[in-house]
Amino acid sequence: MKKLVAVLGSTRSGSVSEAAAEQFIKGAEDAGYEAVIFKVNEMNIKGCMGCGSCRKNGTDCIIQDDMQKYYKELHECSALLVTSPNYYANIAGPMITFMNRHYCMNNPDKTSRLQPGIKLAGIFAQGAPENYPDYPEKYDWYLSTFTGKGMELVGKQIIGGDSSREDAMKKAYEMGRSL
Numbered sequence: 001m002k003k004l005v006a007v008l009g010s011t012r013s014g015s016v017s018e019a020a021a022e023q024f025i026k027g028a029e030d031a032g033y034e035a036v037i038f039k040v041n042e043m044n045i046k047g048c049m050g051c052g053s054c055r056k057n058g059t060d061c062i063i064q065d066d067m068q069k070y071y072k073e074l075h076e077c078s079a080l081l082v083t084s085p086n087y088y089a090n091i092a093g094p095m096i097t098f099m100n101r102h103y104c105m106n107n108p109d110k111t112s113r114l115q116p117g118i119k120l121a122g123i124f125a126q127g128a129p130e131n132y133p134d135y136p137e138k139y140d141w142y143l144s145t146f147t148g149k150g151m152e153l154v155g156k157q158i159i160g161g162d163s164s165r166e167d168a169m170k171k172a173y174e175m176g177r178s179l
Contacts, residue, residue: 002078004033004179005070009084009095010125011041016159017083017125020172024081024123027176036073040094043067047097054104058113061104074105079119079179080151084142086126086135091142099145112149119179120151123159123172130160154179 006025010018025035043066053062060071074080084095091099105113124139126132139156147153155175159168 002033002179003073003076004028004035004079004081004176005073005077006035006037006081007070007083007095007098008037008039009041009082009092009098011085011092011094015085015125016165016168017085017123019165020123020125020157020159020168021081021083023169023172024121024176027173028079028081028179029176031177031179033079033176033179036077038066038070038073040098043070045094045097045101048100048103055106055108058107059104061101063101067098067101071104074114077118079121079154080146081121081123081176082142082146083123084125086124086128086138089134090138091124095142099142102145102149105149114149114151116150118151119154120146121153121155121157121175121179123157123175125159127161129162130158132160 008018008021045067046063046065084091107113122143126135
């Protein structure tokens, strides 16, 4: 069975990004995926120490926290969904800490340690209008951490404060269904 790892970055239960993620997950499950969900705000995640042990030894991060469970699932998944609200003109802080902990997914020669072909999708919610020009580059920067490890970006959704919630949820479902 195909596995989707979904990482929800909102600090608020029932937020727009979380609701869209739930629709994405439903679509993916309808397409035959098993979903494993991580809510970053409920996880014990420490920041990268910059020790370099992972790169030196070609291993997952040595920090013993909830990222160990995530790494196990990441190594086995077919698809990854990352979501985040926009806080203070950027990705939410806990999701940046989460992103930084992917440094260990490269070998000593800087090639990816992940299996090739993992599909990647991102859902981002912001109070600004959907077409607000200042934020897409921040979302692209965030997603580049994952595409830089060989993941294939298959979808990105930006939900603005002016977006129709019904349309946004339908789009999220369809994006998940099209995995």
